[in-house]
Every structure is written in C-alpha cells, then in structure tokens.
C-alpha cells in the first residue's frame with residue numbers, strides 16, 4: 274500500500290477534521306425560517322456584546338493584515354467574523370475590550386500552563402524590569418535556564434531561540450549539518466510552525482512519495498527535500514528504510530494537534546528503534562507536549578529518547594522563548610562542543626550558524642526560570658492533576674454528546690483538548706449542521722467562555738467550578754442551537 278496516496282490523505286483529512294477548521298466551500302447555505310431567525314437573534318446579541326472588537330477589526334483592517342480575520346471566513350457568519358480582542362487576564366479569566374469577562378480556554382495557543390499572570394512570573398518580570406532589558410550573548414541567566422531544561426527533560430545540551438518556528442529551523446539545520454544529508458521525513462497532519470521547510474504536503478508520482486508546497490510562496494525546491502509520510506503506518510517505516518542514505522532526520526509531532534486522540538506509542542517506539550538502527554536522528558517537536566503531558570514531555574510519556582527535541586510555548590512562562598535541546602553529538606554543531614581552560618581542548622566540531630537578536634532576552638529568561646523552578650518544585654503531580662482534570666472534563670462532555678446523539682466528541686492529550694466530528698456520521702456533509710458547529714463557539718463566547726475554535730487548553734488556574742460553568746455553557750449553547758434547528762435533537 275502506498276502510504277501517501279490520495280485516498281489515505283483524504284481519510285486523514287477526515288480524521289483530523291476538527292470543528293474549528295475552515296470550510297471555504299460553505300459560502301452560501303439556504304436556511305429555513307427557524308434557522309434564519311435564530312441566526313439573526315444571535316448576531317444581534319453577539320455583536321452588541323462584543324461591539325468594540327468588531328469596530329476595531331473594521332477600523333484597522335486596511336492597515337493591519339491579520340489572518341485571524343480571514344481564516345475560516347463564512348458569508349453567513351460574516352457579521353460575527355472578527356477576533357474577540359482582549360485587554361487583561363488573570364488566572365483562568367480574560368477580559369475583552371468591551372469589559373466582558375470570560376473563562377479562557379485559548380491558553381495563548383498553549384502557552385499559559387499555570388494560567389494568566391501567575392504571581393511568581395509577575396514577580397520575576399517586575400524585578401527584571403528594574404534591572405532593564407537586555408538581549409544578546411551575555412545574558413547571565415541563559416546557562417541556569419539551560420540547566421533547568423536539561424534537568425526536567427533529560428536532554429543533554431540546550432540552546433535558545435525566540436519562537437517555535439525558529440527552533441524547528443535550527444533543529445533541522447543541525448541535523449543536516451551533522452549528517453551531511455539533505456532530506457527530512459515528516460508526517461502528514463503534523464504542524465511544525467511557519468518555516469517553509471516544513472510547510473510541505475505529500476504527492477505520489479509514479480508510486481514514489483514526493484513533497485510539494487503546502488502553501489503559495491513555498492518553493493518546490495524546498496519541498497523536494499521533504500518526504501511526507503503517513504503517521505502511525507508501518508508502511509512509513511518501510512519507506513524510511515528505503516531512504517536510509519538520504520535522510521538527515523525524521524521529524525515527529527508525537528501527538529498531532531488536530532487528532533489528539535491518536536497516541537501511537539508502539540509506532541513511536543518502533544520509529545525510535547528504526548532510526549537508531551539506521552543512524553538517522555529523530556527529532557521530537559515538543560512544542561505542545563513539552564512540560565505539559567509530563568515534566569519530561571512526550572519522550573518521558575512514550576518512554577523514548579529523541580536525539581533532538583524542540584520546545585516553546587510553556588517554556589517561556591508567557592514570554593517569547595523556545596529551545597532546541599538534544600544529544601551533544603548534534604548540539605555541538607551550535608558551538609563546536611565542550612572545551613576547558615588550562616588544557617589543549619578547543620571547540621573542535623564544525624559549527625553551523627545560529628543565534629538571533631532576541632534569542633536570549635532577559636525578560637524571557639527570567640520568566641522561563643520562574644516557570645521551570647515552579648515545575649521542578651511541584652514535580653509531575655502538577656501535570657498529573659491537570660491531565661486528570663482535563664480527561665474528566667472531556668469524558669463529561671463526551672457522555673453528554675452521546676446522550677444527545679450528536680456526532681461530536683472531544684479528545685485530549687494532557688491539558689490540550691479538541692473537538693471533533695465523527696467521520697462516519699452522515700451529518701458531516703450537512704451544511705447547516707456544519708454551520709451549527711461553528712455557532713457553538715459563538716454561543717459559548719456569548720456565555721462568557723472564550724473558545725473561538727475547536728481546540729482549547731486547561732491550565733493550573735482552572736477550577737472544578739470553572740469546568741461546571743463551561744459544561745453548562747456547552748449544554749445551553751447546544752440546546753439553543755437545537756431549538757434553532759441547527760443541531761438535531
């Protein structure tokens with residue numbers, strides 16, 4: 274079986290069809306009078322409540338190019354199509370520009386593991402502000418933060434970047450430098466940031482998998498260096514064997530963010546054994562899993578050791594910071610390896626280029642140190658409790674969707690959860706049902722729960738009471754949508 278064939282990709286797309294994803298086709302859908310009335314009432318209520326967000330979206334659209342104002346655009350929902358602009362946040366709460374309070378489920382795309390503005394981070398940042406902002410090679414804290422990351426993750430050496438995408442670029446560069454090979458293998462359905470070198474999808478030409486640009490602006494030359502395989506498939510392991518001599522790395526998002534329920538431990542372990550045997554570096558993208566599922570990330574969870582791992586989001590304690598960490602044999606490409614004063618040692622490994630103006634920013638580093646010390650002090654209990662809270666939340670809502678016979682289910686990996694549509698339901702192709710799914714999020718926002726699309730995060734700041742309020746808001750939203758004939762009852 275050809276693992277990158279179209280039918281498999283289509284199947285994968287179905288499996289990964291989270292509610293949040295844009296359906297550009299649903300431009301105009303015929304609504305019946307009940308649906309029309311429901312929609313008009315909701316639009317009136319929603320746009321009144323969040324009027325300043327709408328005004329500002331309109332005002333700044335000519336000058337502010339913002340894809341959050343276009344991805345997922347739908348004509349029927351056009352009048353409610355603007356991001357809720359937020360101004361202030363604390364713990365599990367966030368306030369918008371109209372002063373509305375929300376229980377936040379966006380978590381800053383997964384950054385705020387401990388909730389917004391936790392006192393220990395606020396204190397660290399305020400203290401550092403007194404000492405000024407520095408960035409550059411001489412950041413005194415960098416070594417200590419590297420040591421904390423190494424301690425928690427078990428990775429040997431660590432270097433810093435400002436954002437996840439930069440960490441991905443660097444991880445791939447050092448793998449290529451160390452192996453002197455060009456091609457990387459990654460898996461369809463994974464996301465690794467906005468680096469051209471990972472924005473590649475699969476095409477099969479004459480039975481051979483081939484990378485092609487996933488978005489306009491990515492060149493075919495870049496895509497040629499990427500092999501896109503099916504995640505979790507034994508066939509992918511066979512393909513890796515055939516490219517043994519060409520592969521500089523296999524890059525994996527251990528649990529893909531669009532299908533969090535798919536957690537292929539056995540495949541990951543086989544992939545580790547295989548890449549080790551073939552001498553191909555295995556890179557774990559731990560941007561979402563790192564420090565979330567376990568202090569040691571997905572590697573500790575799945576009991577594998579990657580050669581290189583990338584971290585971001587949580588690690589910066591709310592500030593922009595990312596890290597590449599890994600075995601010395603790869604990380605030495607950053608600085609030439611370890612050497613000592615007073616002897617004949619020197620940076621002996623040929624290096625590649627790295628480092629950016631902001632990659633050791635003093636505010637990011639103090640926030641990261643405060644966060645990592647907090648994680649170290651609390652141990653795995655922090656993650657265990659939060660993971661359990663999220664799993665219970667997911668189970669509770671799934672039981673409700675089941676009882677309502679709605680083809681919706683939630684999945685989670687640790688405190689990261691998303692909403693999915695059962696692919697075998699005939700409703701999946703029903704336009705008004707799909708509109709109904711999108712409307713759930715507007716109803717939730719209208720009820721003070723900020724979850725604008727189908728994925729969300731719980732944090733250490735979320736309480737059982739918050740969960741009760743969220744569950745109630747989902748039930749009330751669904752009931753209204755049933756009354757409005759958008760969801761079956």
Ligand SMILES: Cc1ncc(COP(=O)(O)O)c(C=O)c1O
Pocket residue numbers: 382436437438439441464465466467526530558559560561585586
């Ligand atoms: C798995 C994964 N890798 C890489 C990235 C890129 O990180 P950043 O947005 O900080 O560039 C993301 C961002 O969402 C991600 O989810």
